[in-house]
Amino acid sequence: MKRGSEGPNDGYGAGYALLTVSITFALTVVLGILGGRWLDGRLNSAPLFTLVGLLAGIGLGGFWAYLRIKQESGGNGSHRK
Numbered sequence: 001m002k003r004g005s006e007g008p009n010d011g012y013g014a015g016y017a018l019l020t021v022s023i024t025f026a027l028t029v030v031l032g033i034l035g036g037r038w039l040d041g042r043l044n045s046a047p048l049f050t051l052v053g054l055l056a057g058i059g060l061g062g063f064w065a066y067l068r069i070k071q072e073s074g075g076n077g078s079h080r081k
Contacts, residue, residue: 017072024068025061032057 036053040046 014072017068021065021068025065028061028064029054029057032060 032053032055033050034053036050037046039049039053043049
């Protein structure tokens with residue numbers, strides 16, 4: 001096989017990068033929910049902090065995923081006209 005030709009292993013790097021983004025997003029959401037449930041149990045305020053934890057996990061995970069995908073795609077935030 002020549003150097004520079006496309007093989008069956010090309011593109012695995014991008015796939016693994018997206019896999020880590022999705023796993024990290026899921027973990028932030030789950031940890032937010034679990035933290036909220038724990039706090040609700042301590043303060044007897046269910047489901048207030050569970051919902052706050054869910055929204056915080058979605059927000060933080062989504063922001064991190066956005067930054068990571070932007071970094072992987074090589075975007076620097078400037079738009080060409």
